[in-house]
Amino acid sequence: MGLSDSDLEWLRDHRSAAMITIGADGMAKAVRVGLAFVDGELWSSGRRDRVRTERLRRDPRCTLFVFDSAYAYLTLETSVTILDGPDAPERSLRLFRAMQGKPAGPLAWYGQELDEEDFRRTMAEEGRLIYRFEVHRTYGVH
Secondary structure: OOOOHHHHHHHHHOOOEEEEEEOOOOOEEEEEOOOOEEEEEEEEEEEOOOHHHHHHHOOOOOEEEOOOOOOOEEEEEEEEEEEEOOOOOHHHHHHHHHOOOOOOOEEEEEEEEEEEHHHHHHHHHHOEEEEEEEEEEEEEEE
């Protein structure tokens, strides 16, 4: 990954981002996402039925705009690999453990606490998958 030590530190402390993909019309499309590192890789969560997933299957280029509550930011130009398949619920469990800072125990999901079995089942039912980002370039003021 092409991240400096200061970039890594920023990303560990700031997990909110705008995920910008390219629409079929060539226009940039932005949505808010959460990010976390899992085994040294930068991940986010999505679903099979999301429009952004369709766009990323067509064109894996993506820009992440990671921000704080003031004026600092870090922009990441990336390529996305979609991690889908039978291991997606387990990957989702690992991602949300990292995002919630809970190495064990139940995880929060839409106002509920789910044990691991229920969490995996919910991820499978929702068609959850993982976006893995390969960073090519960074810039910003942080």
